[in-house]
Amino acid sequence: MFDLSGKVAVVTASTKGMGLAIARALGSAGAKLVISGRSQETADAVAAQLRQESGVEIVPLACDITDPASVQRFATDALNAFGRVDALVLNAAGNPPAGSMLGQTAEDFERTMRDGVRGSLALVLALAPQMIERKYGSIVFMSSRAAKRGTGVLGLYGMSKAAIDQMVRNLAIELGPSNINVNSINPGAVRTDFSRMLWADPAREKMVVSTIPMGRIAEPEDVAGLALLLVSNAGHYINGQNISVDGGNTA
Template identity: 40%
Template structure:
């Protein structure tokens, strides 16, 4: 981790979808950098096991089960965090679902938009005033490489993630005068359990690696390190940006 271990000391962070994969990696990285981290997922048992593991590692963590599509649960997530830790400095909106591949079925579309975009609008509306009241801080929204290009397989997901990037820009303009920075991360292919089927597909991987200048799959640590950067004073003059963490996939034609 290219940051001092104490660079987020005294800061409080909420990370949604943080019991596995990228969200867990981000939570661990923020904790390693000194933040006190609220772990959140709709799975209460997974939240409990995650905070136990992080607590055993010496980190200051708290767990709050939360379905991000439930407005009351989101209000409780923010309220309990502020009550327990006295404020909020960092928000990472990571929870998301992919939806049905290739589908424009409206029920699936509504579900994907509700989890991946509407919930972020609702959570940032609740959380950012507290971040501003604390003197400012950082909001990190999880977008995707799919938001930067056309995609015939994960239609609603890509559309929602493009909306997340625009939300980051809008919120950055709205809250910048209060010293709240809002940015989006756009991971490409990252090695997680969810991406294992793609990584097991030889034809897909051959095409993807040809399209990726760094010729490798990203790691959770790649995304987590970028999150610590955006949460820390090292990025104090960066806001309203969508940063691709994709090994260059988005900037090449594959030649």
């Protein structure tokens, strides 16, 4: 049920952290991979590492999710790499501004929504038509616990992720009749560079962990397992869901 042999998976922002863990999991399950990094050199280095680990067939590409032209080039090259895309995992996002919502500018809002929502939607618009034509596919967005809870320090980020979660529900209705499932993963605190401020300081990590029933911050592999489920036959009937991976924090 979890075998991805013969399938093609595209994972954006997959040279480190959760994206790398997801790419590694899908490749280990047999998928051919297209991965992306901000630079071609970084993507090439990670591809070489993954090939050495498991012999996975992989095409590395550069993609800057904040640059519409880069996104379009990536979509074209990703589709041409193996002639189709069966699974699309949208892990890339920009760096959101931190601080009070009351202190954000119009430019902050536009940049957050552009980098956090528009780039991923552009990839769906480019890659979903061939899924529709073949009546098969899976799309997974990387959202956040911040989409489901209020925050005094990452308000615009939470808004952009809430927009992602709503986009998932809309696309699930539109693409479901074509046998395409669309879902989002909502991680809590994960030990990645992106969330370093939550765990780099031992005192801060202790405070964060105190709110998690399972008593630890997630590792990237905790998120990768759900991504594998959602793009495999085991989870193909799961559609339109925003699934938390947070050790029980939301509960």
